[in-house]
Amino acid sequence: MAQWLQGRVVENQHWTDTLFSLRLSVAAIEFVAGQFISLALDVEGERIARPYSLVNAPGSDDIECYLVLVPDGILSKKLMQLNPGDEVFVSQRASGFFTLDEVVGHHSLWLMASGTGIGPYLSMLTTDEPWQRFNRIHLLHSVSKQAQLAYSSLIENLQRQYPVQFNYRAIVTRENLAGTLGQRLPTLIDNGVLEQSLNDTFDSQSAVMLCGNPDMVADCLASLKQRGLQKNLRRKPGQVTVERYW
Ligand code: NAP
Numbered sequence: 304m305a306q307w308l309q310g311r312v313v314e315n316q317h318w319t320d321t322l323f324s325l326r327l328s329v330a331a332i333e334f335v336a337g338q339f340i341s342l343a344l345d346v347e348g349e350r351i352a353r354p355y356s357l358v359n360a361p362g363s364d365d366i367e368c369y370l371v372l373v374p375d376g377i378l379s380k381k382l383m384q385l386n387p388g389d390e391v392f393v394s395q396r397a398s399g400f401f402t403l404d405e406v407v408g409h410h411s412l413w414l415m416a417s418g419t420g421i422g423p424y425l426s427m428l429t430t431d432e433p434w435q436r437f438n439r440i441h442l443l444h445s446v447s448k449q450a451q452l453a454y455s456s457l458i459e460n461l462q463r464q465y466p467v468q469f470n471y472r473a474i475v476t477r478e479n480l481a482g483t484l485g486q487r488l489p490t491l492i493d494n495g496v497l498e499q500s501l502n503d504t505f506d507s508q509s510a511v512m513l514c515g516n517p518d519m520v521a522d523c524l525a526s527l528k529q530r531g532l533q534k535n536l537r538r539k540p541g542q543v544t545v546e547r548y549w
Contacts (some may be wrong), residue, residue, distance in 0.1 A: 305341060305352065306395040308332070312385045313365055318453045321372040322419070323383050324358065326365050327391055334397030335404065336361055336426040337546075341394035342368065344381050350392065351378045356422040356514075356546075357397065358454075360429035366393065369422040369453065401514065401546035403432050406535065408510035408542060411503050412437040415488055415523060417445045420515025420548055425454055428461055434468065437510070441501050445474040445488050445519065470501050489522040492530070505530050509542055517547040 310329035317323045325342075332340060334357055343352035355368035373379045385391065401423055406412075412433055414424040421444050427433055433440055442461075446452055458471050473483040474491070484491055484500065491497040498504050505511070511527060513520045524534060524543055533541030 307343065307392040308395050310366070310391045310393040312387050312389045312391060314387060315385050317383070319450050322370070322451060322453060324367055324369050324453070325382060325385065325391070326367045327393065328365050329393045332366060332393070332395070332397055334361055335402045336430050337402035337423040338397040338399040340366065340397050342382065343392040344378060346377055346381060352394070353378050356426070358422045358425045360426060369419045371419050401512070401544065403427055403436070405537070406510045406512065406544050407540045408508045409436055409438070410506060410508040411439040411441060411510070413441045413443065413509060413511040415443045415511065415513050417488070417515035417519045418451065420546070421454065423514055423546065424512070425457060434465065438468070439503060440465070440469050441503065442469070442471045443474060443488065443497070445476060447475070447477040449475055449478055449480050472500060488519060489526040492523060492526040505532055507542065511543045513543065514546040515548050517549060520545050520547050
């Protein structure tokens, strides 16, 4: 049974008509970057809760989650409508194994996301660990339309801070947009365009993380297996660590 803390909305930033970020003030929650908490609201006398990854840096004053409005989803619709000062329940404990301490390898870290799956990577990239462990870090964010490329100023700051070690590629699949890649991630892995674009190759010392749409995760994993990479399991370490969002 979850133990609930009382949180208050500090900011509800709407990026598009379906994407939003909730910043909440709440008592300190200890977590490792990449983990998730549950958010809950009481709806018609019933507490409805769902897990959401934390986007903020561990140790920061407020917590932040990046969410999408789910068609027919009761909770995401209510959360999207919240205003500063409104109450949200937050699970006392964070959970999950989609963290860098579960990842092996040290050459290049490939962080591949679709949609809101970019959230946990933004938290990881605020910590020292990836920058100390990996020679190169590639953040790849696949969305259908340009307007869904959230958190661009945070990403630009990382590019300024780590101009050699860090690469970001936006992937926009349903609009032709200069400066972005235009095919789905598995295609970009299969046809070599991703590696070409980043001037890097997948090898046994690479670490790949996949987060977001479960079909994207499954298709990328299949493509990476074709390249000789293996799924990372606690009982059998491999190069590819996955988190499915639904
Ligand atoms: P999405 O459909 O996951 O698309 C995001 C990106 O992933 C797009 O570039 C898309 O390419 C690509 N993609 C989709 N399937 C792929 C595959 N099999 N292989 C490789 N790339 C793939 O968009 P989203 O907005 O994040 O989520 C879609 C829907 O899922 C939303 O309506 C949302 O409400 C619902 N949903 C989300 C959650 C959640 O927790 N995030 C939970 C439940 C339901 P294309 O443009 O080519 O499709």
